[in-house]
Amino acid sequence: MAGTCRICTGDLLEFVDLGRQPTANGFLRPDEADGEFFFRLAVGSCGRCGMVQLIEEVPQELRYHAGYRYHASGSEGHRAHFEANARRFLATELTGEDPFIVEIGSNDGVMLATIAEAGVRHLGVEPSANVAQVAAGRGVRVRGTFFDEQAAAEILAADGPTDVVFGANTICHIAHVGSLLRGIDTLLTPTGVFVFEEPYLGTIVGDLAFDQIYDEHVFYFTATSVAEMARRHGLELVDAEKVAMHGGSIRYTLARPGARRATAGLAALLTEEAERRLAQPATLAELGRTVERIRRDLVELLTRLKAEGRRVVGYGAPAKVTTVTNYCGIGTDLIEFVVDSTPGKQGHLVPGSHLPVLAPDAFSGRYPDYAVLFAWNHAAEIMANEQAFTAAGGRWIRYVPDVHVVAAAEAEAA
Ligand code: SAH
Ligand code: TYD
Numbered sequence: 001m002a003g004t005c006r007i008c009t010g011d012l013l014e015f016v017d018l019g020r021q022p023t024a025n026g027f028l029r030p031d032e033a034d035g036e037f038f039f040r041l042a043v044g045s046c047g048r049c050g051m052v053q054l055i056e057e058v059p060q061e062l063r064y065h066a067g068y069r070y071h072a073s074g075s076e077g078h079r080a081h082f083e084a085n086a087r088r089f090l091a092t093e094l095t096g097e098d099p100f101i102v103e104i105g106s107n108d109g110v111m112l113a114t115i116a117e118a119g120v121r122h123l124g125v126e127p128s129a130n131v132a133q134v135a136a137g138r139g140v141r142v143r144g145t146f147f148d149e150q151a152a153a154e155i156l157a158a159d160g161p162t163d164v165v166f167g168a169n170t171i172c173h174i175a176h177v178g179s180l181l182r183g184i185d186t187l188l189t190p191t192g193v194f195v196f197e198e199p200y201l202g203t204i205v206g207d208l209a210f211d212q213i214y215d216e217h218v219f220y221f222t223a224t225s226v227a228e229m230a231r232r233h234g235l236e237l238v239d240a241e242k243v244a245m246h247g248g249s250i251r252y253t254l255a256r257p258g259a260r261r262a263t264a265g266l267a268a269l270l271t272e273e274a275e276r277r278l279a280q281p282a283t284l285a286e287l288g289r290t291v292e293r294i295r296r297d298l299v300e301l302l303t304r305l306k307a308e309g310r311r312v313v314g315y316g317a318p319a320k321v322t323t324v325t326n327y328c329g330i331g332t333d334l335i336e337f338v339v340d341s342t343p344g345k346q347g348h349l350v351p352g353s354h355l356p357v358l359a360p361d362a363f364s365g366r367y368p369d370y371a372v373l374f375a376w377n378h379a380a381e382i383m384a385n386e387q388a389f390t391a392a393g394g395r396w397i398r399y400v401p402d403v404h405v406v407a408a409a410e411a412e413a414a
């Protein structure tokens with residue numbers, strides 16, 4: 001037995017081991033490179049409830065703190081997506097008398113800023129003080145703690161019940177599921193909803209997006225496993241909708257049993273997951289084997305290019321770069337540096353593999369022969385912005401769903 005399920009205490013069956021890894025967003029200053037924290041990044045599925053999850057976890061205080069590097073407003077796509085999210089809530093769930101919305105993991109206020117501008121009662125719960133401060137500067141009301149049942153009781157006492165609890169790319173980060181869902185139960189009005197959108201196991205399996213696996217992603221949800229998780233905590237999954245984020249996420253809606261009618265979209269997704277045998281041991285074991293093939297192919301390609309005297313750099317330093325470079329053992333011997341537009345990452349090192357992160361002008365100032373597209377979920381935006389690189393003869397390297405050099409015509413059409 002590899003471990004115990006955090007939802008139902010069933011036994012976990014391990015299917016992929018990505019080796020010794022640091023915290024994925026723990027970008028280091030060069031003087032911090034010694035004494036880095038490592039853990040074993042491996043994923044298993046529960047034989048009883050089907051939930052896919054990390055075997056070992058990193059304490060949340062080591063992941064989220066005043067030096068948290070991820071700023072949600074960093075890409076145009078993210079900003080537009082969360083503003084649309086806020087407008088949808090304003091037009092639907094938040095139209096009653098003096099409505100109230102709580103966001104778990106509100107980060108730099110990317111979603112709640114729009115709610116605040118509309119003058120609607122809200123609260124962001126955000127333990128990473130640096131990003132929480134950015135949100136506060138945008139007029140967002142923030143509580144600087146982790147969300148759990150105690151925080152929920154305090155919010156209820158101070159602000160009353162909540163029409164919507166929202167979370168994006170945060171709920172799968174929370175290992176204390178029991179406390180989380182008891183907190184939701186404490187806060188929601190009888191007709192309130194808990195809406196969250198998170199990376200999807202179906203995308204990881206379908207597109208072999210194994211670099212979505214890292215310390216912060218404790219759970220890899222499916223509609224099937226979320227329905228079971230909700231049921232065990234007295235809530236009901238009533239909707240699941242595909243959203244085009246992080247390569248393909250799902251937006252789940254939980255409500256009190258019987259309060260809302262389950263949608264046809266949910267039924268369709270549950271059927272699709274059963275047909276794909278998504279969380280079946282055979283499917284997951286196949287994923288584990290494919291990930292090993294990607295590692296072999298990527299290292300082979302980079303080693304060959306190096307031997308041929310080509311210059312190779314990385315484009316984007318998302319959390320994903322940590323998983324790939326540490327799993328594949330890629331250091332500055334194979335990739336000179338990576339560039340990223342986030343000022344807080346520049347001048348730092350990628351956790352574990354210690355590739356330097358530089359500003360984008362290190363790329364455009366002297367184009368390399370090849371660029372590995374680590375921020376592959378922004379491929380269209382990046383390739384369109386970097387047409388001059390392709391025009392100068394530069395080539396993109398992608399590694400999901402398979403390792404390949406992108407044809408010039410394809411990059412030019414982006
Ligand atoms: N919602 C944003 C940010 C996601 S990053 C987006 O979708 O882009 C995840 C955020 O969740 C981080 O800012 C982290 O500090 C916060 N977080 C992690 N655990 C939390 C918890 N238990 N309660 C509240 N926020 C948490
Ligand atoms: P993101 O998509 O948020 O992924 P993750 O959750 O894995 O961190 O990260 C994308 C990263 O790519 C972010 O650090 C910003 C960077 N980036 C660029 O450097 N240039 C660009 O044009 C875009 C779109 C993103």
Ligand code: ZN
Pocket residue numbers: 005006007008009010046047048049050051
């Ligand atoms: Zn379980």
